Amino acid sequence: MKLSKFFAAILLLAVFLAAVIFGNARIYSFGEKFNRVLASVFFTDSVSVEELRMKYISAPFSGNRVKILIVPGHEPNFGGAEYNQLKERDLNLELSQLLAVYLKVDPRFEVIQARDDAGWNSMLTSYFEKNWGSAKKFRDTKRLEMGRLIDVGKVVRISDGVSHSKAPSEVAIRLYAINMWANENDVDVTIHVHLNDYPRRYQKRPGTFSGFSIYIPDSQYSNAKASRAVAESVFSRIAEVTSVSNLPKEDAGIIGDQDLIAVGGQNTSDGVSTLIEYGYIYEPNLQNLEIREITFNSLAKQTSIGLNNFFVGASKVR
Numbered sequence: 001m002k003l004s005k006f007f008a009a010i011l012l013l014a015v016f017l018a019a020v021i022f023g024n025a026r027i028y029s030f031g032e033k034f035n036r037v038l039a040s041v042f043f044t045d046s047v048s049v050e051e052l053r054m055k056y057i058s059a060p061f062s063g064n065r066v067k068i069l070i071v072p073g074h075e076p077n078f079g080g081a082e083y084n085q086l087k088e089r090d091l092n093l094e095l096s097q098l099l100a101v102y103l104k105v106d107p108r109f110e111v112i113q114a115r116d117d118a119g120w121n122s123m124l125t126s127y128f129e130k131n132w133g134s135a136k137k138f139r140d141t142k143r144l145e146m147g148r149l150i151d152v153g154k155v156v157r158i159s160d161g162v163s164h165s166k167a168p169s170e171v172a173i174r175l176y177a178i179n180m181w182a183n184e185n186d187v188d189v190t191i192h193v194h195l196n197d198y199p200r201r202y203q204k205r206p207g208t209f210s211g212f213s214i215y216i217p218d219s220q221y222s223n224a225k226a227s228r229a230v231a232e233s234v235f236s237r238i239a240e241v242t243s244v245s246n247l248p249k250e251d252a253g254i255i256g257d258q259d260l261i262a263v264g265g266q267n268t269s270d271g272v273s274t275l276i277e278y279g280y281i282y283e284p285n286l287q288n289l290e291i292r293e294i295t296f297n298s299l300a301k302q303t304s305i306g307l308n309n310f311f312v313g314a315s316k317v318r
Contacts (some may be wrong), residue, residue: 006155014215025315031053036122044222045222045223045225045226046222046223046269046270047188047222047223047226047270047271047272048225048226049193049225049226051224052066052071052188052230052245052272052310052311053310053311053312053313054224055110055188055273056311056312057106059108060107060108064309065108065109065110065111065208066108066110066188066189066193067110067112067185067186067187067188067189068103068109068110068111068112068187068188068189068190068307069112069114069177069182069187069190069191070096070099070100070103070111070113070114070177070190070191070193071114071115071178071190071191071192072089072092072093072095072096072110072113072114072115072193072273073088073089073092073192073193073194073195073262074088074089074092074171074194075089075171075174076089076115076119076120077089077119078282079171080092080194080195081195081196081197081281082281083203083204083281083282084204084287086286086287088194088195088197088230088281091123091195091281091286091292091296092193092194092195092294093115093116093117095193095265095278095296095299095300096193097113097116098296098297098300099191099193099300099303099304100113101300102300102301102303102304103304103307105304106304106308107313108299112187114178123181124177124178124181127180127181128174128177131177131180131181132173132177134180135173135174135176135177135180136173136176136314138176138177138179138180138268139173139176139266139268141284142218142266142267142268143266145266145267146176146266146267149198155167155220155227156220157258158218158256158258161249161255161256161258161259162247162250162255164257164259164260167229167261175261175262176261178190179261179264179268179269179273180268182269182270182271183268183269183270183271186271187271187273188263188271188272189230189271189273189274189307190271190273190274191271191274191275191276191303192262192263192271192273192274192275192276192280193276193278194275194276194277194278195277195278195279195280195281195286196209196213196245196278196280196281197278197280197281197282198247198248198280202260205282206283206284207280207284209243209245209246209247209280210243210246210279210280210283211242211243211244211245211246211251211279211280212238212239212242212243212245212276212277212278212279212299213244213245213247213250213251213252213253213254213255213276213277214231214234214235214238214253214254214255214274214275214276215254215255215256215257215260215262215263215274215275215276215277216228216231216254216255216256216257216263216273216274216275217257217263217264217267217269217273218256218257219256220233220258221258221264221266221267221269222270223264223269223270223271223272224256225274226272227263227272227273227274228254228256229310230272230274230307230310231254231274231312232254233306233307233309234274234276234302234306234307234310235253235254235306236306237302237305237306237309238276238278238299238303238306239253239302240302241298241299241302242278242279242295242299245277250277256281260275262275263275278299316318
């Protein structure tokens, strides 16, 4: 499946360039026919609920565990929301580490942490260095594919979703590289851990909005169905201990998004991809260290229960 997507993308690029250079009507005609082929390949499910659950069930016998990648939002030393003395990137890491502890209890999970207190995981650091140029090409090719499919009406462009800050170029390329690495290493589930905020006049004062939300790939993407199934299971558990975001559009709780690179913007992720906004950084329960530790422990535990319940195909509480 991954190879077919790759060769389809290369062939589409070749057709497009040939049409531009030679202006041949037959080439354009072939390109239009190929658009239909590309669309069918591009949006064929890259992962399914059944495949994931079967992998989980058979892990003790096959030795092939379910790979879960946890990505604390933002760079180790910059980026993310800040409120008073709190930095989102540090809190994301704190919550991610708790989540990893809970998930590692299940021997059927292979848990990979994208970064820790020392910085990026050494595997990713090496990958970034060796594949920076490839990540740029990956981004450009996917953008070309998506633009082409939108132009011919095979993909509906969603322009009224929740607004997000645009990631700086270097950060964006690193996120694309993480998607590449996850695809190449058969990561089954990627969870990006974040806290929320929004622009307002007085950034040093608490904002109006509160609550959590989960972002997943747009419904037209190849990993959308399985991502939604996982998100629904996790959402039901987190909702037991905290409220859903009251930000307009985000109050749907689970939001499909076309552009967030973390969840596979431009259809760049093969496995399940989620981004969880666990709350707003100025919320009272995050301001006191002891209360925050209790809150994060509860959120991490409920996330792990929700994920486990998805894999066993149950909704029981444990």
